[in-house]
Amino acid sequence: MEAMTSSGAELLLLHNAFIVTMDPQSRVFRDGAIVVNGDKITAIGQSSDILRQFSPFSHQIIDLHGQYVLPGFINTHVHTSQQLARGIADDVDLMTWLHHRIWPYESNMTEEDSYISTLLCGIELIHSGVTCFAEAGGQHVSGMARAVELLGLRACLTQSIMDSGKGLPEYWGNRTTDDCIQTQKKLHEKHHNTADGRIRIWLGIRQIMNSSDRLLTETRDMAKELKTGIHMHVAEIPYENQFVVDTREVEHGTVTYLEKMELLQSNLLAAHSVWVNETEVGFLSRAGVKVSHCPAAAMRMLGFAPIKEMLDAGICVSLGTDGAPSNNRMSIVDEMYLASLINKGREVYAKGTTDPTALPAETVLKMATLNGAKSVLWDNEIGSLEIGKKADIVIVNPFSWPMVPVHDSISSLVYCMRSENIISVMCNGRWIMKDQKILSVDEGEVISRAKLASTQLLKKAGIQIPSRMNVL
Numbered sequence: 290m291e292a293m294t295s296s297g298a299e300l301l302l303l304h305n306a307f308i309v310t311m312d313p314q315s316r317v318f319r320d321g322a323i324v325v326n327g328d329k330i331t332a333i334g335q336s337s338d339i340l341r342q343f344s345p346f347s348h349q350i351i352d353l354h355g356q357y358v359l360p361g362f363i364n365t366h367v368h369t370s371q372q373l374a375r376g377i378a379d380d381v382d383l384m385t386w387l388h389h390r391i392w393p394y395e396s397n398m399t400e401e402d403s404y405i406s407t408l409l410c411g412i413e414l415i416h417s418g419v420t421c422f423a424e425a426g427g428q429h430v431s432g433m434a435r436a437v438e439l440l441g442l443r444a445c446l447t448q449s450i451m452d453s454g455k456g457l458p459e460y461w462g463n464r465t466t467d468d469c470i471q472t473q474k475k476l477h478e479k480h481h482n483t484a485d486g487r488i489r490i491w492l493g494i495r496q497i498m499n500s501s502d503r504l505l506t507e508t509r510d511m512a513k514e515l516k517t518g519i520h521m522h523v524a525e526i527p528y529e530n531q532f533v534v535d536t537r538e539v540e541h542g543t544v545t546y547l548e549k550m551e552l553l554q555s556n557l558l559a560a561h562s563v564w565v566n567e568t569e570v571g572f573l574s575r576a577g578v579k580v581s582h583c584p585a586a587a588m589r590m591l592g593f594a595p596i597k598e599m600l601d602a603g604i605c606v607s608l609g610t611d612g613a614p615s616n617n618r619m620s621i622v623d624e625m626y627l628a629s630l631i632n633k634g635r636e637v638y639a640k641g642t643t644d645p646t647a648l649p650a651e652t653v654l655k656m657a658t659l660n661g662a663k664s665v666l667w668d669n670e671i672g673s674l675e676i677g678k679k680a681d682i683v684i685v686n687p688f689s690w691p692m693v694p695v696h697d698s699i700s701s702l703v704y705c706m707r708s709e710n711i712i713s714v715m716c717n718g719r720w721i722m723k724d725q726k727i728l729s730v731d732e733g734e735v736i737s738r739a740k741l742a743s744t745q746l747l748k749k750a751g752i753q754i755p756s757r758m759n760v761l
């Protein structure tokens with residue numbers, strides 16, 4: 290007879306696994322087992338104990354033959370709408386990137402483009418073990434929500450919000466503060482807590498140079514009223530800080546100004562935060578602001594963020610990929626590797642030599658899991674494998690060429706693992722990828738639709754990519 294729980298859900302038991310829980314005791318089970326009941330984890334421990342206790346009641350028992358089980362990774366800064374723009378702005382300066390490639394591209398998108406772009410992006414996220422992400426802001430939240438619901442992912446979705454600033458495309462430049470606020474309120478009413486609770490709606494502020502003071506304060510107040518988060522690009526380039534000093538009469542850039550405006554709160558997710566001084570690190574720490582560190586995008590366009598200093602100051606720093614035109618790879622696995630290397634190398638500035646002990650593997654794993662969950666204000670349910678938490682799970686095969694031989698499992702997950710090692714992914718108790726096959730959509734079909742949509746969109750936006758080298 291098939292065992293059922295009192296709630297009617299079927300029990301799934303995974304055993305003979307190397308389980309990295311990321312729980313408060315940092316427990317790792319060499320031969321562990323985990324039981325999933327509906328959308329939640331109902332037991333976790335040594336395989337022998339769990340098998341004895343739960344196998345008679347389990348509907349399905351899977352022997353993982355020593356594969357690794359981890360909490361689903363959390364990507365805290367991604368632009369799903371930009372996936373169709375991968376490769377449209379490589380090796381160009383920042384102003385060309387923004388004014389001649391990204392703005393024309395994004396402002397010409399339809400909701401259907403956003404849907405396809407999010408599907409394509411989501412496929413790549415899942416292949417790298419991501420179960421939850423924070424959208425940095427695109428135009429068509431409804432298109433994103435449709436794709437997230439279908440893919441089975443968990444997400445905090447945000448509209449891209451700008452109510453001022455020079456050089457914006459016509460539609461964006463004409464948006465009033467009231468329009469920005471009201472649109473987000475409606476999106477929150479429509480989509481918040483939908484898709485079995487997997488979708489949450491956050492408020493967006495694209496960046497300070499495109500925000501009026503009223504937009505900042507009303508966003509702050511509405512986030513409080515709706516009990517949700519704010520996602521904002523913060524202190525990305527020195528020009529931004531100079532702009533704030535020149536126009537808003539503060540001593541140092543964006544973070545100092547946000548402190549003055551009382552925007553620095555624990556529900557603020559500050560993306561990048563590269564150009565912050567020591568005092569500002571103190572502001573962020575005291576306010577409990579979360580920082581999304583995007584190593585690849587930072588190296589490409591922004592510079593070295595003081596991540597070690599932030600972590601030392603107790604700031605919750607998580608990891609993000611940023612969008613495809615800023616990084617090209619939407620792999621949080623690659624970002625883990627880069628986060629560790631870049632921040633070891635950056636110590637040259639502080640100590641005159643690299644510091645191989647900076648950002649060790651366990652810290653980086655925490656950034657991609659528990660800190661990610663805290664950053665998206667969801668750590669009561671995700672970010673670690675614990676009884677009662679949601680079953681967001683990644684299964685890693687460490688027995689193929691990128692990882693063999695494994696002498697130190699935790700370091701191997703950060704320094705060796707590639708997306709190719711991610712075998713299966715579960716979100717909210719449901720497999721969304723199994724044996725590297727995405728279950729809810731046909732990958733080939735999404736790729737064909739994405740190619741077509743991207744070509745048409747670039748044509749519509751009048752974007753031309755000059756050819757390189759001697760292409761015949």
Ligand SMILES: [Zn+2]
Pocket residue numbers: 366368425522560611612
């Ligand atoms: Zn961004």
